[in-house]
Amino acid sequence: MHSYLDFEKPLAEIEGKAEELRALARGEDGIEVEREAEALDQKARALLASLYKDLSPWRKCQVARHPARPHCKDYISALFTEFTPLAGDRGFSDDAAVMGGLARFNDRPVVVLGHEKGHDTASRLDRNFGMARPEGYRKAVRLMDMADRFGLPVVTLVDTPGAYPGKGAEERGQSEAIARATEKCLSIGVPLVSVVIGEGGSGGAVGIAAGNRVAMLEHSVYSVISPEGCASILWKDAGKMREAAEALRLTAQDLLTLGVVDRVIPEPMGGAQRDPAAAMANVGTAIQAMLDELSGQDRKALVAGRRKKFLEMGRNALPEPSSFIPAHFTQGRDRG
Numbered sequence: 001m002h003s004y005l006d007f008e009k010p011l012a013e014i015e016g017k018a019e020e021l022r023a024l025a026r027g028e029d030g031i032e033v034e035r036e037a038e039a040l041d042q043k044a045r046a047l048l049a050s051l052y053k054d055l056s057p058w059r060k061c062q063v064a065r066h067p068a069r070p071h072c073k074d075y076i077s078a079l080f081t082e083f084t085p086l087a088g089d090r091g092f093s094d095d096a097a098v099m100g101g102l103a104r105f106n107d108r109p110v111v112v113l114g115h116e117k118g119h120d121t122a123s124r125l126d127r128n129f130g131m132a133r134p135e136g137y138r139k140a141v142r143l144m145d146m147a148d149r150f151g152l153p154v155v156t157l158v159d160t161p162g163a164y165p166g167k168g169a170e171e172r173g174q175s176e177a178i179a180r181a182t183e184k185c186l187s188i189g190v191p192l193v194s195v196v197i198g199e200g201g202s203g204g205a206v207g208i209a210a211g212n213r214v215a216m217l218e219h220s221v222y223s224v225i226s227p228e229g230c231a232s233i234l235w236k237d238a239g240k241m242r243e244a245a246e247a248l249r250l251t252a253q254d255l256l257t258l259g260v261v262d263r264v265i266p267e268p269m270g271g272a273q274r275d276p277a278a279a280m281a282n283v284g285t286a287i288q289a290m291l292d293e294l295s296g297q298d299r300k301a302l303v304a305g306r307r308k309k310f311l312e313m314g315r316n317a318l319p320e321p322s323s324f325i326p327a328h329f330t331q332g333r334d335r336g
Contacts, residue, residue, distance in 0.1 A: 021033050057227075
């Protein structure tokens with residue numbers, strides 16, 4: 001049974017009707033009822049293709065947040081073997097919002113880590129909905145240090161609304177921990193490839209995504225702030241999140257144009273949540289391709305290439321000033 005987003009309600013009605021018909025497909029009229037159900041299936045497929053043909057940025061946000069999308073733990077189970085989880089930051093505690101460890105990818109030893117949101121109420125609470133605390137980023141630094149020491153490529157899977165903004169996290173140095181993690185990403189002498197599999201929220205995402213190669217799933221998003229947060233600041237109204245999503249240029253397609261990411265990974269029709277196995281296979285293919293592109297590069301070249309990538313990001317594709325920025329935001333400012 002699918003979980004439907006708001007804009008998928010017409011699709012839910014058609015697919016629900018087809019299921020009802022199949023439940024009634026017994027007796028003498030069973031064949032005829034099945035034909036009607038198949039006709040509804042065809043109509044549903046056409047509507048699904050139409051809905052996903054040109055999703056607005058806000059609808060992509062909704063798809064990226066879909067609770068049924070495969071998460072970090074699913075990707076590790078599907079794509080990596082001999083996974084040995086490692087816990088703790090060796091300073092305060094373990095943060096379940098960031099998981100990682102040693103593994104093999106296509107029989108190649110790697111370190112894999114990422115944000116984990118959880119699948120049900122209990123696991124989401126345990127994982128803090130994928131919002132990492134300082135100890136999560138310090139654990140990521142520890143794992144990247146280990147990878148650097150043993151010459152292991154690093155694969156990161158990004159899926160977070162943002163770093164946890166709670167009082168305790170701030171007291172334990174949240175901003176410093178994210179900065180250290182970002183610095184570590186930029187300085188290790190091994191290949192680092194990152195994939196945004198859902199939400200890439202602000203510094204909480206960048207802390208493990210400053211890689212040699214960065215990819216995004218087709219319907220994932222990556223931005224400096226959530227549309228709701230942006231709307232609250234610019235318009236003083238979180239309800240303008242649709243306008244904010246347009247202005248933020250947060251889609252994979254926009255960010256590929258801006259040079260923020262290197263490739264967009266296709267998703268099955270209807271999003272990764274409709275066919276997780278196919279989506280995860282596509283991600284695996286992209287990870288292998290990115291690692292192949294980096295093979296043979298020495299430590300100096302990997303570090304230099306990574307830093308050059310981020311310094312030049314967006315330089316050749318700067319967007320026009322957004323018409324979405326409200327007038328009151330610039331009124332009264334010194335223009336001299």
